[in-house]
Structure formats: C-alpha cells, structure tokens
Amino acid sequence: MRKLARYFGKYKVNAILSPLFTFAEVLLEILIPFIIALIIDKGIEGRNMDALIRYGVLMVICALFSLISGVLAGKNAAKAATGFSANLREGMYGRIQEFSFSNIDKFSTPSLVTRLTTDVTNVQNAVQMILRILVRAPSMLIASWLMCFAINRELSLVFFFAMLVLGCVLFAIAKITMPIFQNVFKRYDELNGSVEENVGAIRTVKAYVREDYEKKKFDKASDNLYRMFVKAESLLAFNNPVMMFVIYSCIVMVSWFGAHYIANGVMSTGNLTSLLSYVISMMMSLMMLSMVFVMITMSSASVKRINEVLSESVEITNPEDPVMSVSGGSIDFENVTFSYKKGSGKNVLENIDLHIKSGETVGIIGATGSGKSSLVNLISRLYDVDSGCVKVGGIDVRKYDVETLRDSVAVVLQKNVLFSGTILENLRWGNEKASEEECKEALELASADEFVENFPDKYNTYIEQGGTNVSGGQRQRLCIARALMKKPKILILDDSTSAVDTATDAKIRKALSEKISETTKLIVSQRISSIESADRVIVLDSGHVDAFDTPENLLKTNAIYREVALAQSERGGDFDQE
Amino acid sequence: MKGKSSKRDILRVLGYVFRHYKAHVFVVLLGIIGSSLATLVMTLFMEVLIDDYIIPLTLSSVRDYSSLAFAIMRLSLVLFVGVLCSYVFNRVMVNVTQGSLNNLRKDLFSNMESLPIKYFDTHAHGDIMSVYTNDIDTLRQLVSQVFPQLVHSSITLISTFISMIVLDVPLTLLTLFMVSLMLFSTFKISGLSKKYFFSQQKEIGKVNGYIEEMMEGQKVVKVFCHEKKAIEDFKVLNEELRESSYKANMIASISMPLNANIGNLSYVLCAIFGGFLALSGHVGLTIGTLVAFLNLNKSFSQPVTQLSQQVNSVVMASAGASRLFALMDEEPEKDDGYVELVNVKTDEYGNLVECREKTNSWAWKHPHKADGSVTYIPLEGEITFNGVDFGYSGEKMVLHDIRMYAHPGQKIALVGSTGAGKTTITNLINRFYDIQDGKIRYDNININKIKKPDLRRSLGIVLQDTNLFTGTVMENIRYGRLDASDEECISAARLANADDFISRLPDGYDTMLTGGGASLSQGQRQMLSIARAAVQDPPVLILDEATSSIDTRTEALVQKGMDRLMKGRTSFVIAHRLSTIRNADCIMVMDHGRIIERGTHEELIEKKGRYYQLYTGKGAGNE
Secondary structure, three states: OHHHHHHHHHHHHHHHHHHHHHHHHHHHHHHHHHHHHHHHHHHHHOOOHHHHHHHHHHHHHHHHHHHHHHHHHHHHHHHHHHHHHHHHHHHHHHHHHHOOHHHHHHOOHHHHHHHHHHHHHHHHHHHHHHHHHHHHHHHHHHHHHHHHHHHOHHHHHHHHHHHHHHHHHHHHHHHHHHHHHHHHHHHHHHHHHHHHHHHHOHHHHHHOOOHHHHHHHHHHHHHHHHHHHHHHHHHHOOHHHHHHHHHHHHHHHHHHHHHHHHHOOOOOHHHHHHHHHHHHHHHHHHHHHHHHHHHHHHHHHHHHHHHHHHOOOOOOOOOOOOEOOOOOOOEEEEEEEEOOOOOOOOOOEEEEEEEEOOOOEEEEEOOOOOOHHHHHHOOOOOOOOOEEEEEEOOEEHHHEOHHHHHHHEEEEOOOOOOOOEEHHHHHOOOOOOOOHHHHHHHHHHOOOHHHHHHOOOHHHOEEOHHHOOOOHHHHHHHHHHHHHOOOOOEEEEEOOOOOOOHHHHHHHHHHHHHHOOOOEEEEEOOOHHHHOOOOEEEEEEOOEEEEEEOHHHHHHHOHHHHHHHHHHHHOOOOOOOO | OHHHHHHHHHHHHHHHHHHHOHHHHHHHHHHHHHHHHHHHHHHHHHHHHHHHHHHHHHHOOOOOOHHHHHHHHHHHHHHHHHHHHHHHHHHHHHHHHHHHHHHHHHHHHHHHHOOOHHHHHHOOHHHHHHHHHHHHHHHHHHHHHHHHHHHHHHHHHHHHHHHHHHHOHHHHHHHHHHHHHHHHHHHHHHHHHHHHHHHHHHHHHHHHHHHHHHHHOHHHHHHOOOHHHHHHHHHHHHHHHHHHHHHHHHHHHHHHHHHHHHHHHHHHHHHHHHHHHHHOOOOOOOHHHHHHHHHHHHHHHHHHHHHHHHHHHHHHHHHHHHHHHHHHOOOOOOOOOOEEEEEEEEOOOOOEEEOOOOOOOEEEEEEOOOOOOEEEEEOOOOEEEEEEEEOOOOOOOOEEEEEEEEOOOOEEEEEEOOOOOHHHHHHHHOOOOOOOEEEEEEOOEEHHHEOHHHHHHOEEEEEOOOOOOOEEHHHHHHOOOOOOOHHHHHHHHHHOOOHHHHHOOOOHHHOEEOOOOOOOOHHHHHHHHHHHHHHHOOOEEEEEOOOOOOOHHHHHHHHHHHHHHHOOOEEEEEOOOHHHHOOOOEEEEEEOOEEEEEEOHHHHHHHOOHHHHHHHOOOOOOO
16 A cells, blocks of 8 residues: 555645544544533533623534535545546556566556456555544544543553453454454355356257256355455444444443542532533544554455566566667577467477568468467567567667567557547558558558448448447458558567458468568468468478478478368368458 | 335335334334333423422422332332333334344345346446445334334323323423424425435436446556646536535534524523413422423424434435335346156156256157147257348347257357347347247247247356356356256366366365356356356357357367267357358358358358458458
8 A cells, every 4th residue: 555655646645644634633623522511511500691692603613624624635535536636547557558568468457447446446445544534533532541541540550451441352353353354255256156157158058948057156146245244244243233332331431430530629510511522522533543454454365466467577568769660571589489478388489590581471370289380479579589589670679679570560569459539540550641542552452442432431430439330351461551550570460360351361371472562471371372472481390490491392292281281272272251 | 206206116115114024013113102101101200209209399398208119119119110122122122123124135135136137237236236235224213213212202192291281281282393394304404405415416426437448448648648627627527526415514514503402492481481370370380290391392402403303314314215225126037837847767668757866868848738638749859030120229230140050969050240130049048038030949939939048057167257156166067057966067067177186276166256256267267157057057058258258279179068968969060260150050140230141161262252351351342
C-alpha cells in the first residue's frame, strides 16, 4: 500500500488536507459534550438563562464549524481518493503500454482488465476509508479519553483498561478470521471461474444434456462455500456483542462510581452525562478501527495484484544512442536460441542460422508448435533472443530505436484485431497522416477494396469492437492493408490469410510480389499453396531449421515438406473460406 | 417508474430471505428487539439515575447506596440479556445472509443453465459473470447490514419517541421538526448522489469497455507503436471518470456531518427551549426530566444519521438486484416434446418392449394422444430436412428451403463459405434454435415432438471449440455418458487415438485439466472431445470444423480417430479439408443459406460448378 502513495500526485494536497479537517472535526465534536455538560451544569441546573443561551450559542458555533470541517474533510477525501485511483489507473495503463510481448503473455487479458477496474476501485474505497476513519477513529479515541481524564482520573483509567481489553478482542477476531476469509475468497473465485467455464461451454453442456449434472456440481461447490463463509463470519458475530458488553460494563461503572462522586460533591451531574458520551464515542472508534483493519486486509489482495503490474520489469527497452533508420530489408539470424521462459531449458528455437536477402519472398512451414510464429516475432523485436542475434539491414535489432524498427518491419499477427472506429481510422494506425488515396492503395493491394466498396458507408464503415461486423476473411485482409500502410521494408504475414479463400490468397500474393517487389516478405502458412511460389522456404521442425531451400528442391530433398505437399495436393485444394 | 421497480426489487430480495429462513428471521427479530430494548432500558435508567438516586443521595445526610446498588444490579442483568440477544441475532444473521446468498446463487445458476442458446448469443459473457460477482456482492451488504440496521433503528426510534412524548410534548414536537429536517436533507442528498452515482457507473462502463478493447489488442498496439496515442485517449476517458466519481463520492460524504450537526443543533434548541420552560416554571418539566429528555433527543437523531449512511448501499443494492432478477426472470428454454428415448428389448413375438435395464438397444416411445396407444420406433439415426426456413431474429432468414436426407449410417458433408449457414443447420438438428418453417424429422418423427434432453442424448457433437471442463481427463471423457465405466472411457480414448498421449501425461487419466485444457495442444484437446463423443455412443454425429485449427501432421491422427467414430453412424461433417469430405455419401455445397449443389465428390467434380472451383482454387472471376 505504501508503495502506491506516490500515485496521489497533484491530489497530495487533498490527501493531507482531509485528515487535517477530520482532526478539526473531531476536536469540535469532542468539545460538544463538554459544552453540553456546561449547558446542564451552569445553565439548567444553575438555573441561569443567560449562561444557557451563551453556551447554546457556543455549541451552535461549534456545530457549524464541525459541519464545515466535516464537509471539507469529506470533499478532500473524495477528491484525493478518486484522484488517486485515476492516477493509479493511468499509471498501470501506461505501464502496460510499455509491456513487451512476453510481459503481455504473462498476464491474461481478462486479468489485466480486472486489475485496472475492480482492483483499482477496491483500493480507491480503501483509501477513502483510511483518509477519513483511520484519522478520525484514533484521534476521537485519544481526545475522548483525555476529556475523561480531565473530568475524572480514576474512571478514565478504568476506561483505558476496558478499551485495551476490547481492542485486543476485536483485533484478535480480525486476525483469526483474516486467513479464513482469504481462503474463502479464493474458493469464491474458483466458483466464479467454474461459472465462467459453464457460460463459455454452454453449447457442450446442452448438447450432452448435462444441465442437471452441472447444477448438482455447482450446488455442491456453492454449499461448500456457504459453510466456509458461515465458519468465518460466525467468529465476526462476536464483534458486536463483545463491544456492547464492554460499553455496558463501563456505563454501569460510571453510574455506580459517578453516583458516589456526585454524592461526595467531586463531580457534577453534567460531567456524568459527558462521561457517558465520551465512553460511547471511544468504543465506537475502536469498532471502526477494527472495521478498517478488515477492509485494509481485504483490499491488500487488490494492492498485491496492482503492484504485480506496476513492478513488472519491462524486458524490451530502447538502447542508448539507438539507430534511427533501417537501411535495408535483409534479415539475419545468427545462432539464435530462444525460449519464452528464460532459463527454463525449454527452448522454442535452437541454433537458428538463417540469412534472408533484401526483397526476397520466404515461406515458412512446419507443424503447430514448431516455432514459426516465435521465429518471425524476433525480427521486429517483439521478443528478445536468449543467445545469438537477429539482424535487420545488417544491424542487431537490439540497437535500433524500437519504433523505427517496428515501422520498418510490419507484422500481421496470427491473432489479429481491429479496433472500434471507421475503416479509415483503423488503416491510419499504420500511418497517421495517410491520405485517403494511400489507404485505398493499401486496400487494393490486400484485395480488400472490392468488399469495402460494397459496404454502404464504404471507407467510413464503422468497425464494431473486435471487428465482429466483418467476416474472418475480410478482417484478415483489412489487417494486411493496415500493415501495408507503413510502407515497410519487411512484411511478415503470420498465417494471416487462413480464413481467406485460396483464390483470393493467390491474388493477394500476386499483388504483393508485383507492387511491392523490393519489400522482403515472410509468409508463415499451413497451406502449401501459399508458399510454393516463394523464392525460398524455411521448414521448421520443433525449433530447428530442417531445411531452407527453394520449393522445387525441397520437394525433392525434404521429407517433411514432401509429406505436407503430398497430403495437400492429394486433397487437391482446401476449403478455407472467408 | 425507476424508483418503483427498484423498490420492488429490494422487496423481492426481502421476500427471498424470508421465504427460506422464516424461523431464523423470527429469531433475528427477537434478538434485535431484545438488544434494542436493553439499550432503551439503559437510556431510561440514565434518566432516573439523577432524579431518583443521585439527587436524593446528595440531599440526605445518610449515604445509603443500597437502593442504587439494587437498581444497578437489575440493570446489569437486563444488559447482559441484551448482550446475549445481540450475539444470537448476529450469529443467526450469518446463516441468513450467507444462506440467502447461497440460495440466490444456486437459483441463478440453475435458471441460467435452462436458458436457450439464444440468450448466450445475445448477452456478453462478461455481463453474465458480473451478476455472479458484483451484483450478488451488493446484496450481501443489504441483507447483512441494512436490514438489521433498519429494524434496530426503527425500534429505537419508536421507543425513544414514546418516551419523549411521555416526558414532554412541546420539546418532542421541536425534536420531530429537527429530525424531519434531517430526513429532508438525506432525501435531497441521496437524490443528488444517485444522479452522480449513475453517471459514475456510466463512465466506469465506458472506461471498462475501452480497457477491454485495448487489452485485447495490446499486441497490435505494440506492433504499430501506438502506445502514446492509446495513453492519450485513455487519459480523456479516465479524467471524465474521475470527475463524476469525485462528485458522487463527495455528495455522499456530506450527508454524515450534515445530519450529525443538525442533530447537535436540535440538541441546543431543545436545551435552550427546555431550559426556558423549566426555569419559567412550566408544569411537569423538572431539571431531571430535561436532562433525560436531552439524552433522548440525542438517541433519537442518531439512528436517523446511521440510516442516512445506508442510503448508498440501498441504491447500489437495488441496481444489483434489478440485474440479478433480470437474469433470473429470463424465460427458460421451452420443451413441449413428449416422445421419449427408452431402452427396449425384443419379446418372443418380435415386438419391441420397453424395459428398465440397459439393453444397448433404444427406441422412441411415441404416445398417441388421440387413442392413448403407444408405439415404439427403433432408434436408427435417419435425419430428414423438409423445406426448412430459419432466421435468428425472425425477419432475416439465414436458411432457405433446406431439403436433406441422411439415411442411417450415411456421411453428409457441408461445405461453403463462412456465413453460408453450415453450422446453423447442425444447430437446428439438436434444437438449439427452432425453425420458422418446414419440418425436421428424426427416424421419421418430427423433432418438435421429441423431448429435448432425449433428442440431444441421441446426437453426438464435436465442435472446433473443444470446451473441456476443469477436472481429470477421465471425468472429461465420462462427460459423454455419466455411467460409463473406466474401461469404457479408456476404450473410447483408444478409438479417438487419445490413449497414447494420455498415458504419457504426468498422472495419466487422472491428470487434472484446468482452463479448458490449456496445458494440452489443440490436437490433443480435440482428441479428448472425440473420445467424449465416443463414450456417448450416439447414432447420429455432428462434427463442426473439428480439425480446422490443427496442423497437417496432427490432423492425420485426429482424422483416424474421427473416421473410426463415424463408422456406422449417421454423420454431419462441416469441414474445409478435403480429406474429411471426399468420402462422404453426399456433399452439400452451401451458399447464402441455400444448398446450391449436392452429390458425391466425383459427381460434383464432374459438374464443374462451385465445388469444382473451390476444390481447384479457381474461383470464377478471381483470377
């Protein structure tokens, strides 16, 4: 929690003001029972109307100031807490923008979303609580006790002891229940996880007529959770009665001893009433403190999850004196070894040595998991190699300015997304200043012009979130066009035409080789037809280059290539369709 | 309108709690009343303490504390009972709260499972999930705190009010006036904070939506170096959220100091007015009574302050409750079928007779309403489509006049582009959706007459999305038929070619799968889902793009498993790989919701139509 304090930023003033106003509010509130005592003693029992009015007015003034400071304290706390959470969200979001691919892989998308939303809200509530109550309760406690002390020393010592007992009991309860609660919340998450699984797999559940089976499973888990909750909360059920017991005991004692003091003339009746209200406010403050304690512990899980994002070390950063331009489209892999978890020994790529000339068209083929995507992702430095180096235009990719490199090396990712916005807006991700003409050219290259023209709003057609209002094949072609907007030196298509039919696929490849012949093109595909017209083809087999040769030679010499080619030619074509 | 429905939802939650926990709620009420009365007794004692015990003590020369001691003993006893009551109600309340939430959760899940597929198509899964997490949580606060607080406060209010009236009428009126001022301000503030609260929720929704989209596309953001722009856009939304969230929280935080100090004001006014009355010799108002009244005045305004703090919880809970009940009230899937699937055996006359034991031979039990007779039709797996029209929304038809005949044991392949309606056809066979026009028959029975569970039990399905569940490998296979023995599951795995890799897993068949089988490869997951269908052993199979995301080499393995599974069964196969399609008894080529060509592979190649174009990759007009 402390680590996060810097996110108060410009709202630090409010974070400081709020406790100050709270303190003032508490002081005034403490003063009020004191004035009440004066009203009773001097005014009412002293039968003095003037004094009554005087102290009455004093109390009204106190109440007014207490109101003002209370409102100001609340206002500042709200400002500080909401400002804090906004800064925190922005900080996390900014941090995530710095993440490299391996950082993104580590956190799943839904988990990042929860961290940015629910977790931040939890912390915001906790901060607001802390600002208000964590100041209010202890100062209330101390001030009330001091007032008691001023009125009657002996009784105040008794209260002190009672408070100690109550405090110990409340914190003991909080301490015992906390681990139980953490366990319960873990189970709760698991239960919700299984609901999510069910919602996602609803077709399977229904197809196998397993509704009742799933209900029984859920009922069992839910009942189990219920029992755990009851176990934890039945301990918390002691909180209130214990507090009442202590308060009552104190009150009984005040009545008994107070009566003696008054009878002996050491204490006034007004003092008795104020003692009573001080006792109650002391115990209330303790109760609030224990509540805050529980709140803080509950939000600590959120804090932990937020800190995980903030303290994630970003693996790919700009070098000092980066190279600011990419001179050519040649690609060299020099003895490259790569793994997703450094030092895990599970190398995805091993001893890769490849040299691709500028302007060459290279196909990459291999089974799932053979390392095709990993290989191409190293080129635009989406991941860093474990050992060896990858060079673009003859220079190690780690020496380039990351933005410069990625502008020159355009990757069309396997799992690609469009963003909500018009088609033009999406295309301009590739080049912010691109004219409509340039956009049309790119669409034409990607064979996307035809269907875009057929949309009622043409280039201004609004793409829904996730691109759900265009078909899979259309989405892939728009993604290719978006990448082409960069006018890259190297273009990487990572299985990016899998949903495009064979004929259109061929058309795109033809256009690319004719119109942007000087661009180096890497084509990863499952489909032999997509790569058989390439200059050369890399055959990958579990992280090794099995062969790197022209398609014609491979057909003669390479077993894997031949197997795939034969299997697919035997099947004639492929019904991959948009 | 909105206010009324939110009140109704809150009442419904109350009714929900009460229905299952009548006795508990009764005990809780007794407990609250007991502990509130104890508090009241204490307050009343404080009134008489000064007048009846202390003042006589100061006046008399003999200090006799015995009557005070006796009174205090009596008070202690009452207070002790009060503490006990408080424990009882707090403890029972735990069961009531958690039990009600448990019941709500279970009912919610149970109803969700019975909803038609259409519901899941039209509602974001995230939205459904947030009912289970966020919305149920808002009710926890409502049930466990707001309700008891309400009871407690009203008891305190009523009893204090009576005591005040007994003590002095004019002062009571004054107090009432001040309290109504508090109520009025609470009402005003809560109205205002509700407005800001809703706008805050709207902003949160916007920010969440934006975050979700950007996180989903984070890799694309990186590839296009779009980070700065993404941060800029986010800042704007984030600032809007901060602003509205600040307003909502600020307004809400005003109500406590405001009410507390109106309470103080009320106290002062009573003191001065009461003092004036007492000093001017107003009848019946002694100093002791005034002091007692002032105490009551305090305890009268406190519960109002406390209640005003709960207003936010109620606003939030009512929003949560309305979403929760909206899901719960969703119309479940309808089933008017009456034809059942039963085990049969053949008696000595060659007739089918229904029997209870497992015979591995099945028949449709078809009761005829007209004459009350029952016929048994053996389960064979013949599927016919006759002039079927279908549209998801009713107006826009996605399937037109589909005619199809699948004889038992035949393999029917469906090919065509995405959106041509292939998957839709299979979704109609198991009645995930109901057709608009035409007839689908299963063994010559209109499928609308067959009970849905029985219909679906007779259909096996393997989808591209494998949908494995958290549990062991064995449990996942057994999902196909719950009473299958381990041996049956293992032989199904063998049939699906899965036995090999399963035995190489760390715990073999007892290996736990989580996250939909994330630790397995796509091909392995697919083999498991084939094994699952094999255990079910249905006469009719639907394979929807089961091998599309598997690479060529793994595919061969999966394909073998599928071929073995399809043997002797009527199968509907959707695929874009020819190896799966070419040996089909009939291939249907679909386009825009119509079957445009049909025949065997050879016939269709011969025809040189759309199939031929797809097959050779020579799309007309695309060269």
